[in-house]
Amino acid sequence: GEGKAKAERMFSLMDGFLKNDPISLQKDILDHVEYTVARSRFSFDDFEAYQAVSHSVRDRLIERWHDTHAYFKRKDPKRLYFFSLEFLMGRSLSNSVINLGVRDQYADALNQLGFEFEVLAEQEGDAAQGNGGLARLSACQMDSLATMDFPAWGYGLRYQYGLFRQVILDGFQHEQPDYWLNFGNPWEIERIHVSYAVKFYGTVEEQDLNGGKRKVWVPGEMVEAVAYDNPIPGYGTRNTINLRLWAAKPSDLYDMESYGTGDYINAVINRQKAETISSVLYPDDRSYQGKELRLKQQYFFVSASVQDIIRRFKDSLNDFNQFPEKVALQLNDTHPSLAIPEVMRVLVDEEFLSWKQAWDIVCKIFSCTTHTVVPEGLEKIPVDLLGSVLPRHLQIIFDINFSFMEELKKHFGLDFNRLSQMSIVEEGAVKSIRMANLSIVCCHTVNGVSRVHLDILKTKVFKDFYELWPQKFHYKTNGVTQRRWLVVSNPGLCGLISKWLGTDAWIRDMDLLMGLRDHAGDAELQQEWKMVRRINKIRLAEFIDAMTGMMVSPDAMFDVQIKRIHEYKRQLLNILGIIYRYDCIKNMKESDRRKVVPRVCIIGGKAAPGYDMAKKIIKLCHAVGETINNDSDIDDLLKLVFIPDFNVSVAELVIPGSDLSQHISTAGHEASGTGSMKFLMNGCLLLATADGATIEIIEEIGEDNMFLFGAKVHEVPKLREKAENHRVALQFARVLRMVRDGYFGYEDYFKSLCDSIEGGGDFYLLGNDFASYLEAQAAADKAFVDQERWTKMSILSTAGSGRFSSDKTVGEYAHQTWGIEPCRCPF
């Protein structure tokens, strides 16, 4: 009535956006110091200032996030739901203020309070809810989806502990839990009321339903999934989309009992164990076969997300035939593929659709992206495990497989070999479910992550499926977001680019970078370009000093390889090359030494805790560094630095300061690689094999502007077959001998590492590629001496990086795979 009208008047009177002038920002920041951080506004340190600033930014994010979702709700467009078990977000403060367009205002406001924005931004810890490429890709794509105004949601898990912290003790990797939430996380909004019960275990019973039969899953355990929303602001738009991560909490719906005292305490503690589901991120980036906890993590996040999506759909519509018009569901690799039987289960068992209806819907909504290159990397779940944890899902998968097998028989006849290879169920010692096969059968589109990756899928990994359904297979080359990887992390270069292009429109349209090509030879640009890069190198040198106590000269070439440690990524090849270089310098005459291009070799990356070889590579790197860095003969000509605890923030600092970066996987093993793109954008030259997305990079910038080497994808199988060890270079044998002979100590420990690449077992072809690797390195040295040429190559690298913006990738996905349109919230 009247009261209500009055109240409404009042509400709207009080509405209005938060202001971004310095005084308003200062007031907001100080209020957060006092009331949120609960410190005195007269005394707070940098970290507390960071917290207060972040909370004031959060307020601004929340405004837009509300408006965006109110607008989506009103327009009700088809939405994309992006399911990923990992999102590697890194820090949020700088990224947020830049995307909100208030970075300078904040810097000014803080300045007047006696704080420096950059210093506060450094206080933030990384959100490391993922392992590597796959997870960082999800994060980049979220940024692009927001910027391009797509009505998209991210769904994932909120791990209490993200990827372990790498601590190096005596050259060995040790793993520390990542206590990232200990100091609070202003970037998430706890949504206590958005929660769903997730079921596990139990049995499936049959009930009568309208004459027919109905399956009812009677669970043995229930866990509550509580939503934590992470607003993702777009750049140059008001749109701020949502990344919803689920945390496990004990369910209060379930089993009330009468206990004895001891039992009561134990019962409560036991129930709290439910939280274990979202405790820890699995630290392996390539395989997680058959662990119960991992399976529960997957289903937990999938079930909560599907419930959330269906709830949202039903808020506005109730005819499930319209579901595919409103929902596109993207699976990032096979980790979330339980979503397929889950949607089937909900539609059939809970919404009472017929199997046929449900199946038609499922086939229209799902698409997936695979990141695998070798069949051994594909995820499998033992049938026994799945049957115990998710009994109803196992039935549904069997039913899906039954129909699929029938279809196959019609198509290929009784080719049992083919049937058994394509079956979702793998027979054998341990009967298992092949998650990739399940995904391919149910998704309308299966995407690879680079052109060569699609070739590999077609001809090797999913050959049979490609023959059956060629139209399902596509690729979208991965990309990275220039907002984080240039604008946030390299403001110097960013300003320079905008100056020379006469616009900063490239921040939303990366193709514009091509315009730099016209100026690549311009001496003035080159001069400025070199200056900016030098400042970045100095910053990196200071970081190295702070982390390792080692002083390195910015005059040297900074040669960087940062990424997860893997045999296929061949950090070992890099280290052997460094030993070779060291050995050469040692044996040089004084006069020749003067001609050597000084190098700082930088390696960083984490090894999965259970990955022995990778851990040995880390130790070798330290052992070699110990010898080289303390050898007074060598002095500044060569340094080897291992940067511990590589993560997104470290990448943001290292990449802009690198001259040369290495992407040297054995051809055919890197599905795409995105690290290379970040270096490319920042004008760092690549030393690389023709693998993954590098092949496409070559097309953009030309072979002349990078240092290519090594066997090609199609040569690899033959090289392996022939086991052509006779072709191994003499130098290779020599450096390996140094390791074996204990030149760097620990010869027993390194023996298996040496054995793995000698004597016919060199699966990743280090021996084969060594000579050509050294040639490429020599070419890089030569190019570096000619700084004018080098700088031009650098400019052309940046200029050619436009194709590798995740905006492009996401645009293609939206258009070709998801069928969604932008939905731009008005200002």
Added chain:
Amino acid sequence: GEGKAKAERMFSLMDGFLKNDPISLQKDILDHVEYTVARSRFSFDDFEAYQAVSHSVRDRLIERWHDTHAYFKRKDPKRLYFFSLEFLMGRSLSNSVINLGVRDQYADALNQLGFEFEVLAEQEGDAAQGNGGLARLSACQMDSLATMDFPAWGYGLRYQYGLFRQVILDGFQHEQPDYWLNFGNPWEIERIHVSYAVKFYGTVEEQDLNGGKRKVWVPGEMVEAVAYDNPIPGYGTRNTINLRLWAAKPSDLYDMESYGTGDYINAVINRQKAETISSVLYPDDRSYQGKELRLKQQYFFVSASVQDIIRRFKDSLNDFNQFPEKVALQLNDTHPSLAIPEVMRVLVDEEFLSWKQAWDIVCKIFSCTTHTVVPEGLEKIPVDLLGSVLPRHLQIIFDINFSFMEELKKHFGLDFNRLSQMSIVEEGAVKSIRMANLSIVCCHTVNGVSRVHLDILKTKVFKDFYELWPQKFHYKTNGVTQRRWLVVSNPGLCGLISKWLGTDAWIRDMDLLMGLRDHAGDAELQQEWKMVRRINKIRLAEFIDAMTGMMVSPDAMFDVQIKRIHEYKRQLLNILGIIYRYDCIKNMKESDRRKVVPRVCIIGGKAAPGYDMAKKIIKLCHAVGETINNDSDIDDLLKLVFIPDFNVSVAELVIPGSDLSQHISTAGHEASGTGSMKFLMNGCLLLATADGATIEIIEEIGEDNMFLFGAKVHEVPKLREKAENHRVALQFARVLRMVRDGYFGYEDYFKSLCDSIEGGGDFYLLGNDFASYLEAQAAADKAFVDQERWTKMSILSTAGSGRFSSDKTVGEYAHQTWGIEPCRCPF
């Protein structure tokens, strides 16, 4: 330099207290809706409004809390540290706005937004970090300490799950975990940076130190204690003190390792188990012997608190001889008594004081309050357990005991019987540490909680110690805070009192209530008094309807017994009395029935999960209620209601609406009882035994104004010796027979209950007191018929309740035991 000066000008420019006019409050509330609760300011429900309002109140609390602590820091007075394992705070919103003096402003502001303050306040869940009397006492005393401007700190544990929720299914109690934090807790401030490592297990080693020997505890486990601060606002003062509760988190200082993958996951999950320490409140209110987790809880909070206190002391001083001038350390029962060996350990092992110096300090700072009446209730810790969990503390306790034994021998000679009784170490099948003896030996003062309690301590429980150190033993009668128990929970009566006293000064000075005596006979006051009480009864009747679906008439006498269920508290006596009443009515002529005073008997309370007899009493109450309430013969003449999940908020609602309340413990078993005081203040008449504080209540209001019955404290032992079952009333046998014969069903289940009070085993003397109990009940009926007399008794009850304000208790403690002075923060 200049920048700093400029910045400071700006800070102070922006300083200023939050404003409490309606528009400012509305703006703050709506901002919290949008930015803290993250809802749209145009659409939020009552719960979200409650959250937003609470956050705006929290902001105001934080202001004062800051100022208070800055002021304490500047003045550096002697501080009281109140250690308690339990604080039963209940809700905070109403209490906070009343103590801050902004209740009406909030009510107005909300009104204009279309919300009702009372409705929002109902949204709050109870903070139930304690069991019963002892824990609620801590909460009341915190309120008094704040109001009286004492420089005091509370220290305790922050349980993830407070006291279980009682759910009644089919008349049986079931226990549900108390998920009180699930919806956030605006009343606490997480102080991530205030954290200490707490050690457990391991070994004690000897090291050389300046020629002498030094003990070093090498722990086997470390857990981090993180502070959660709960501001406690005083009434009529700016002072807002701090209740600091500790939560357990895994320590990141400790054991970094290199793991395999599976091990890594398990290692992280294992480490997270550290949080278990602060997971669950033990649900027993009288004994917790020898559980490892309980011991860890005790030491965990004690160690963190002692570290915090010593850190604070060292911030301003560094001579530990001054420690007793700055620190008074109060132990609430023996649960925190590990603080004694802990302070010894820190002073000797870490601050390198001599044993003698340390001991002198310890003897000056500690005081304790005991709540026990029977020796069996005293806490013991098996030596093996203590030696394993806290090896160094066990040594220290042995050393303390050795000196004590030497002293005793000097005093009493070789009286081995006495020595073994007084020893801190109990020999026997399980060698144990007697925590009470430890406390008495080390505390300068041991307080009982009522006069009769002190008598019992002197003559029974601590007889030997009293003979040795008579000067150590004192009592302070417990009290309750009138702010919560009258002002917050009974605003009607509160207004009436102020009106008739012509002042509300009684809110800080309860003695003024005596002024009501002058008006007790005034017909106008009586009329108004009755009106207020009737409105409270109607509210209670509505609550009963909502909770149980039962309609009760506010014309009936509301006869209430709410408290923990215990044999000694004799809820069973109450139920048997109800059966008797039922049986009488059943057998009455119609005409007699018309003379019966209609009663609504209300019982509420939780039974410890392992306390079988108590659980049977709950079931019996339901079974009897089932019969009576559905007996159409009885109609409105008698109803029996069990109110489930009794807690502080329920008490706040029930007490003001009660006519008669029962406090009927077997004499000598209730150390004080505080429930009775709350009823007394609210003008509810007492039906009681002469036990605990009731004895002092009698002195204040006179026997005539209450209904006393039963054996006296000094008679009880004799009655037990004689096992005088012949004196048991016939009616007693008759009602018991009804239960035994299955009149209320479940005869097998109730058999042991009946056996426990019949056939010589009637330890709590129900049979003995039954007749006199019935007489007292009859007297109450008679009084109730004369409403004028009843109302006068009611007014005189309130008028006589001034002595039972916790302000009085705390004032006595401050003066006589702690030696602290008020320290009032200026406005």
